[in-house]
Amino acid sequence: AKQNPDPSSNMESRPPVTLPNTNNKNVLLDIILIDRTRRQ
Known part of the structure; x- marks a missing residue:
């Protein structure tokens, strides 16, 4: 298991979200987190 997996691999095959570089992570x-809350 990778220690630092690519965050985009966690996005459930959705296209990557383009964001400004400030506080990107x-x-x-x-x-x-908001997405998971909406789905529950």
């Missing part, structure tokens, strides 16, 4: 995590 944090914004991506927020989007993923």
Whole structure:
């Protein structure tokens, strides 16, 4: 198992989200968390 997997591999085959470079990882995590909350 990779220690730092590519975040895009977690996006369930959706196209990558283009975001500004500021806090890129944090914004991506927020989007993923919001997505999971909506699906429940």
